[in-house]
Every structure is written in structure tokens, then in C-alpha cells.
Amino acid sequence: MKLVIAVVQDKDSNRLANALVKEGFRATKLASTGGFLKAGNTTFMIGIEDECIPEVMKTIKANCQVRDQLVTPVSPMGGTTDSYIPFPVEVQVGGAAVFVLPVERFEHF
């Protein structure tokens, strides 16, 4: 038995939760802020058997991997100027920090 603690960006949180449910894993979400990742984040706790580690890792990676995303910034002044032409820029989103902790005992009441 292991306890997987995964810190992921908020924007990947729902997709990861759905993917874990679909794979039959039970996860608890903790409200969290700051730290491992630059944006708002969510911490997942997932209790699993040792042999499921590769599948959980694969699921987290598939849903949270760092990738570039095109974002169109708003006008820097918030107004309209003839000289300002917004164009999309690439920003890095996603990412996950995943800790696998040993569990000495697990009980289910």
C-alpha cells in the first residue's frame, strides 16, 4: 500500500479527478495554494496498492504534463489604442509534483 500525494494546477484538477475515477482509483482532493507550481493548485491524495503505481503515474502524467499554451493577452492599458495589436503568446501550463509515501497500515471502517 502506498499513499500518492500529487500537487497539480487547478486547471488540470477536474480532468485528473475524472481520469482517476474512470481508472477505478479513489482520490481525495485538498485545497492548497502556492509552492511547487506557479499557479493555483490542488493536492490529490490517492491510496493504492504497490502494483498500481505505474498506472497512477501514467494517468497523472497524461492529464497534467507541462505543455505550452497560446494565450492572447488583453491590452496592457485595458483600453483601445490604434497602436496596440494583441497577438497570442506561448505560456507554460500544467505540471505535477508527485510524492509516493510508504504506508505501514491501512484500515477501512
Next chain:
Amino acid sequence: MKLVIAVVQDKDSNRLANALVKEGFRATKLASTGGFLKAGNTTFMIGIEDECIPEVMKTIKANCQVRDQLVTPVSPMGGTTDSYIPFPVEVQVGGAAVFVLPVERFEHF
């Protein structure tokens, strides 16, 4: 030293917190959602000496065990009909997922 992480239903949370205080255990509650249990839940972190594990387990089990509860459902349409007679049904409530983690070092500043 161990760190006990217990995910319990919100409805059992206050009772468990009071029972732990009464037994002299110190617990920290984390806001959590979804996952191990079907309803809203709370995650307890309890730092204890190894020899206290049985007592903590007993306290969690006594306050959070899965049990059936009678619930009277409201009218399915939310209105009043002559043909609808509500009667109590049994639903399962409670339950706890409890992880005991090894602690390599504990400091109290």
C-alpha cells in the same frame, strides 16, 4: 512516531474531533473533497507515538463506522400529489479510510 491520515465524512467530523481531544490526541483538520468516501469529507492528520495506534484506531472506528441511517426522501417533484406517500429508506453513511505513515523525525518548536 506515526502520522495517521484519516478521511472521514463531514457529518462524523465534529464528533471525531471531540473524541480525539477527550482522549488527549492532537489532530489537525484539512478541508478536503471527494474521493475515498461518497459524501463531503474531512481529512484528519494525527501525530502519535506507536503504542497509541490501537487507541486512535478504536476512536476513529467508534465515531465513523459505516452504518445504515433512515432518511425520508422529499417528494420527487417537489410538489404535493395525492398519489405520492413518502416513507423512510435506509442509506449507508459514515466510513473512514485510515493511513498510518512512518515518521522519520518529529520536531516541536
Next chain:
Amino acid sequence: MKLVIAVVQDKDSNRLANALVKEGFRATKLASTGGFLKAGNTTFMIGIEDECIPEVMKTIKANCQVRDQLVTPVSPMGGTTDSYIPFPVEVQVGGAAVFVLPVERFEHF
């Protein structure tokens, strides 16, 4: 690799977060209540290499140590009486409960 879980008082939380960032440590904050400490608290999760444990411990101790603070209580009746002269009293603030957990595997996606 270790996962440090530190429960500290809310009033020390921002200062500790800033100190950890300054030292180059990545911490995730979890909203938490009650328990190890008497006042509102925050739980930090900090993933670090083994050799950084002393520096992290020093940082937590420096920013969260229990200390006495002078507090001037308000009138016990909330009104004004000629006979009541408020004077500062010492109360204990701060403190941290710090758990160092072994990490079997760490991944960064």
C-alpha cells in the same frame, strides 16, 4: 527525498512562506484548522533532498518558534468603567509541529 509536513500558526504563515521561497524551497500550503496548535493554523508540505533537512528545520524554527507576546485585553464588559484599567498581559504565540516523512519515489511532470 523527504516530505516535510509542518503545522504552524496562521500569524507565522506568510513569514514562513517568504523565508522558504528566499531559501529556494518549494512549499505547498494546505488550509487547516485546530489541533496541534491552539490558534488557527496552516499546514505546509515541503519536498526536499535529505541534506536540506537541517536548513528547512532552521528556517521553520526561526519563523515559528513559541514566544511570548504582549497583548492588551479589551474591557471585560466591552464598556467603559472608571474602575477598569487595561494593562498588557503576556500570551504565548507561535510554535510548529514538524513531521519528516520518507518518500519512496518522486516524479516531476
